[in-house]
Amino acid sequence: MAIKYLRSVPAGARAPIYRQIRRDFGALVEPFLLHAPAPALLAGAWMVAREIELVGRVPRAIKEAVAVTVSRINQCPYCVDAHAVMLHATGAHAAAAHVRGSGDGALADPAMRAAIAWAAATRSPSVPELRSPPFGASEAPEMIGTAVFYHYINRMVSVLLGPSPLPSTPARLSGLTARMAGWWFALAARRPKAPGAALAFLPAADLPPDIAWASPAPIIAA
Numbered sequence: 001m002a003i004k005y006l007r008s009v010p011a012g013a014r015a016p017i018y019r020q021i022r023r024d025f026g027a028l029v030e031p032f033l034l035h036a037p038a039p040a041l042l043a044g045a046w047m048v049a050r051e052i053e054l055v056g057r058v059p060r061a062i063k064e065a066v067a068v069t070v071s072r073i074n075q076c077p078y079c080v081d082a083h084a085v086m087l088h089a090t091g092a093h094a095a096a097a098h099v100r101g102s103g104d105g106a107l108a109d110p111a112m113r114a115a116i117a118w119a120a121a122t123r124s125p126s127v128p129e130l131r132s133p134p135f136g137a138s139e140a141p142e143m144i145g146t147a148v149f150y151h152y153i154n155r156m157v158s159v160l161l162g163p164s165p166l167p168s169t170p171a172r173l174s175g176l177t178a179r180m181a182g183w184w185f186a187l188a189a190r191r192p193k194a195p196g197a198a199l200a201f202l203p204a205a206d207l208p209p210d211i212a213w214a215s216p217a218p219i220i221a222a
Helices: 011-025 039-054 060-073 077-089 093-099 110-120 140-160 171-190 209-214
Strands: none
Touching: 011 039, 011 171, 039 060, 039 140, 060 077, 060 093, 060 110, 060 140, 077 093, 077 140, 077 171, 093 171, 110 140, 140 209
8 A cells, every 4th residue: 555645764764663563553554654754753643542542441442443433434434444454353343344334233232332422423522422421531541542543543544545455355345354354463452562662752741731631541641
C-alpha cells in the first residue's frame, strides 16, 4: 500500500520505535508509517495508540469496537477494515462481522453493544449516550482516548492512504479475508505488554486542560 504525498523514511532512521510497533502491534502498518517524516508526530501517534488501545483495564476488543465505530461515522473504510481485523485478532469474531455489516442480528454482548452505541454518538454532543457513558471514571481515559485518537487517525488515513488495507476480493470473501488477517495479528494481540513502555519516545510534558479526562490514568496522562 503506497502512502500518498509523502516520502518514505529509511527504517534505520526510526529503528527503536519501529521495533516496538512490530512487536506490540504485530506489523509496521501504514497509519503509523505515514507519520514517520515527522519523528515527534510518529512518537506521539504510537504512544497514544499503544498506551490507550493496546494495554489497560478495558478489554482490547471493546476498544477495537470503538475504533471501528468511530471510523464508520467518519466514513473511513480503511480503518473500518483494519480494526475489524483487530477484532478478529482478539477473538471477537461476532463483533467483527457485525461492524462490517455481515453479522446476524444484534450482538449478544451487552458491553460491546453499549460501547458501539456510545462511540456512534461521539459526533453528536447532545445525545443521551454521551451524557451517560457505559464506563466509569477509571475507564474513561481509555475509552475517550480511543475515540479521540480515531477521530484524528481517520482524517490522516482518508487523505494519505487508499480505501482498505485488505487485498481486493469478492464481497462474499471479504469477511474470510479479514478473519485470516486477524490470525496474523493474534499473536501480538495476546502478547503481554507492560504499560508505559512507549513513553520514552518523547520527553515529559504537562497535561493540557482540554485533556483533563486522561488524569485518572497517570500513564495515559503522560
